[in-house]
Amino acid sequence: SATDAASPTVAGQSSSLTCHPATIQVQTTLPPPPRDFFYTEEPFSVKMSALDAGGVAIPTYQGTVTLSASSALGVPQTYPFAATEGGVHEFPGSVGSPGTYQVQATESAAGITSPLLSIKVKQAMLKVISTVAPVGQATEVTVLLVDSRGEVITSESSATITVKLVEDSPNQSVSSSVFSQPVKIIQGKATFLISNTEAETVTVIPAVPFGLNVQPGTVSFGRFATKGVGVLL
Secondary structure, three states: OEEEOOEEEEEEOOOOOOOOOOEEEEEEOOOOOOOOOEEOOOOEEEEEEEEOOOOOEOOOOOOEEEEEEOHHHOOOOEEEOOHHHOOEEEEEEOOOOOEEEEEEEEEOOOOEEOOOEEEEEEOEEEEEEOEEEEOOOOEEEEEEEEEOOOOEOOOOOOOEEEEEEEEOOOOOOEEEHHHOOOEEOEOOEEEEEEEEOOOEEEEEEEEOOOOOEEEOEEEEEEOOOOOOOOOOO
16 A cells, blocks of 8 residues: 555555465475485375475465375375465375375466476385304304395495394394394495304394385304314214
C-alpha cells in the first residue's frame, strides 16, 4: 500500500501478492564415501526442500508438493508442508530389492519441478572363507563382502560386523577377539584370529544390522602338521 503525507485520505493498495519458492530440491542422505549406493534394507532418508532464490530453505513455506517416486520407496503422492517444518521434510526409507529408484517433486502453484533423483541399491553378501588350522595355534579367518557377481566391494571401508562362532562340541574351547568386539571391514574384507584347544569344526556366522546375505564358513581344527606328514597324537 502507499499513502501521501500531504493527503492522508488518499491511498493506494495493490492486489494480493503471492511468493513462490524458486526451486524444489530432493536429496538423499549419503552413504559412507567412497560408496555411492545403499545396500538392500539399509536405512536412508529422502529430503525434500523448498528453497528461495538464494538456495536457502523457506522457513514459513506451507505449499503442497506432488511426488513421483518408485513405489518401493514408500513416499506419499502429495505432501503439504507445515509452517513448523521450516521448508524441509524428510521421508525415512529402505528398499528390500536391488535396483535404481527415482524420485521427483513438483510444486504446481509455482510451476517448478525438481531434478530427477536416482538412488542406487545393491544386493551384497558376507562370505566366510573356510579354512583348516592346527589345534592350539591361532589362524586368520577372512570374511569378504561381495556383490551379486561375486566381486569384492572394495569401496566399503566403514561397516563393522559381529561374528558368531558355533562349536561342534559347545564347551568354550574356542577363543577369538570377536567375542569382545566387532570386526571392521576394510576395502571389502574383514579378518580376525581364532584358536581352539581341541580338534573340532567351528562354524563362523557373520551378522549385520540390515539385509546382507550371509554365507557362513568353517574352521576345521585338527591335530596335523601344516606341511609334510601329519602325526596323530
